[in-house]
Amino acid sequence: MATLIFPEHPSPVADAEALKKAFQGWGTNEKAIISILGHRNAVQRKLIRKAYEDMYAEDLVKRLESELSGDFEKVIYRWILDPEERDAVLLNVAIKHKPSPDYRVIVEFSTIYNPEEFLAVKRAYQHRFKHSLEEDIAQHTTGDLRKLLVGLASPYKYAGGEMDVKLAKSEADKLQDLVKDKALNHEEVIRIITTRSNAQIVAALNHYKDSHGTAITKHLKDDPANDYLAALLTAIRSINNPQKHYEKVLRIALNKPGTDEDAITRVIVTRAEKDLNDIKDIYYKRNSVALDHAISNETSSHYKAFLLALLGKD
């Protein structure tokens, strides 16, 4: 379930006027920005952008960029873009990340979004960056990691509910053999994870657990320095239980010294209108602390206020 709270029929014209007022004079009225944008869904935000452009002959996005700064500016920028464009931007940032690409974003979007959603993101990526997502990923990675990430980003997976039980069993057995031989970068592992539908993969993973006693993820924790294994583990966890994956991302981002604001922003912004409420529940169960509380402790000022608004604070 989503956490975003928004009114049924706000007036885009009134919102645009209020935002314009927030930019006037010395400084910016961040509270006003948060109280409006923090309570509008994607359709409503798009209408505000259009109204603002029509009324003031100015791009709201550019104005916000110039008025704001820091983590607050980043979260507002990601929030005001159309969802597909925002996801394209997040992917591009992840690919260009130094010293090495942030594979988490690529893995998340390619495994958690359904094929049509992901295709829309790829189109937005091409439109904005004049390259395909696949060619940029390929250019910035090598070896096994490249095979896995390009392999996850390229296919247009079958998304029908049909699932072949016999096939799931045989592929679970294949995975078991490869795990035994410590051949986790084997072609067959990549083939199954990158080409099979999510339903089919989950069936195989379940069968693996049922017949071999442990989940395959237990065997993948061996080498934290190995980006490929880490990405593979992320992919499997994301396919199996997306909300649990997101909880872990948030938990690590909030606990590390020098909070990882980019990761927090990404999760909150991309899931606020989808399943952030479920993620909140899992977070509480796992950490005995409410997510709102943890975010309150680790972030500050307008950035914090905006995140809390998206989390459902009135």
Add this chain to the structure above:
Amino acid sequence: MAVADEFGVLTKAFTGLGVDEKSLISILGKWHPEHKQSFRKTTRDIFVEDERQFERWDDRHVQKLQQEFLRFKDAVVLWTMHPWERDARLLREAVYKGPKYGILVEIACTRSSEELLGARRAYHSLFEHSIEEDIAFHIHSSEKKLLVGLVSAYRYEGPKYGEEVAKSEAKILKNVIKDGAKKLHEEEEIVRILTTRSKLHLKAVFKHYKETSGNYLDEDLGDHLILKQTVQCLCKPETYFTEVLDVSLKGIGHDFAKEALTRVIVTRADVDLKLIKEEYHHLSGFTLSHKIEEIANGNFKDFLLTLIARGDQEN
């Protein structure tokens, strides 16, 4: 017509691509038993002398005849089909009745990004799997990586590309080819460049390759057929299709070389058949229509000639 000539016409009506329905009707329709018997006794490659004193129709020839009667029907069905369904079925056949790498490369590389995506959608509907997973699962050779990559591609189709990047990638290709690995289609950088770059970018790479090495990239890849076909299909499809037609029209090929004639004409009729005709003429000295007149028969022949003539009206 003299009876001996009739034998000749009838034999021709049974050989080549498609059948000459009109001749079969007009000649066979009026023959009496003794004419038919005479025909059977003299046409040794269609009829065999059975030990129990009768002329038996050779089984293989009847089978071939069946195929030739169906050739027109196949062309009609293929032509009328939605291009997405058509390409999905061609891909399926290429995986399950082969595998025929050439057809996989052809469809993956000569269609636009949206057309290829459409074919993949249709494949979902028709076969409840993705083409990506089927190729990955059913093909076990070293060509698999390249093929999965090509068929998964959703290439950028805008006008922008990086001239400097194209230059450096031409250099990368030059070096990899020079190193002379046997299984060039497994080389990481070759797969990356050919399966992810836009067609415009690849054409620039092709151009720089020629400028810096003096050779054409597809010629230098001559020993690696699948790579040569990939480069041709991506950069100059007319050349690829002309070569396929040439083999098919020489009439010596296997069954799927003959099917290529239908496939190429039907799938390119509204795309670049005009260019292909020109290039074929340039390569062989014959016009495409001329060759088809020679080796095809009846409705099948007429259908192909009609499709070919469509382009001419748009002048």
